[in-house]
Amino acid sequence: xxxxxxxxxxxxxxxxxxxxxxxxxxxxxxxxxxxxxxxxxxxxxxxxxxxxxxxxxxxxxxxxxxxxxxxxxxxxxxxxxxxxxxxxxxxxxxxxxxxxxxxxxxxxxxxxxxxxxxxxxxxxxxxxxxxxxxxxxxxxxxxxxxxxxxxxxxxxxxxxxxxxxxxxxxxxxxxxxxxxxxxxxxxxxxxxxxxxxxxxxxxxxxxxxx
Numbered sequence: 485x486x487x488x489x490x491x492x493x494x495x496x497x498x499x500x501x502x503x504x505x506x507x508x509x510x511x512x513x514x515x516x517x518x519x520x521x522x523x524x525x526x527x528x529x530x531x532x533x534x535x536x537x538x539x540x541x542x543x544x545x546x547x548x549x550x551x552x553x554x555x556x557x558x559x560x561x562x563x564x565x566x567x568x569x570x571x572x573x574x575x576x577x578x579x580x581x582x583x584x585x586x587x588x589x590x591x592x593x594x595x596x597x598x599x600x601x602x603x604x605x606x607x608x609x610x611x612x613x614x615x616x617x618x619x620x621x622x623x624x625x626x627x628x629x630x631x632x633x634x635x636x637x638x639x640x641x642x643x644x645x646x647x648x649x650x651x652x653x654x655x656x657x658x659x660x661x662x663x664x665x666x667x668x669x670x671x672x673x674x675x676x677x678x679x680x681x682x683x684x685x686x687x688x689x690x691x692x693x694x
Contacts, residue, residue: 485510486600489530491521491547492562493539501534501562504589509596517541518550526553531600535579537563537570538636545577560599562592567643567693569631571610581605633675641668645681646688
């Protein structure tokens with residue numbers, strides 16, 4: 485039976501995933517951030533890690549970077565994010581696959597099995613990002629350089645605004661004030677050297693961030 489480590493900073497989500505996996509795999513441990521994930525890797529040496537992309541302490545890529553104790557472990561990203569930079573960045577960091585949290589229980593069980601056997605697994609839309617990156621259709625270096633200027637919260641605001649959300653809707657989605665959204669938006673436009681929402685939408689669309 486495939487031995488699995490679940491890494492996510494939301495306890496309820498970890499519990500839900502564990503319940504979905506049932507008796508099909510052996511969940512050996514759970515972790516909530518980078519340090520606990522690295523420690524669990526060293527202690528349990530799982531076959532597969534279900535890895536959230538955004539974690540306290542540096543994110544999923546940092547977990548893979550710090551993993552020296554369990555070199556044979558394979559990583560499957562399980563994230564709410566379907567943004568190109570997250571997908572490509574995680575794969576470049578060492579993951580064997582990337583699926584979104586809309587995946588069904590049976591699909592996730594199958595994906596874990598395939599990754600454990602050495603296959604690469606992607607949600608259909610995300611596979612296109614990877615192919616485009618290798619084909620040179622997405623300038624990932626430029627995407628990384630631009631996004632590195634933004635904080636995590638600014639990226640979240642940027643993506644929602646670029647998708648057409650109103651400031652009020654962004655505030656509700658991220659549980660922050662409208663004034664805070666306005667502040668983040670001003671910072672995003674300044675850092676990316678853009679002047680309007682329209683330019684931001686085009687910028688994000690060109691980089692497959694929507």
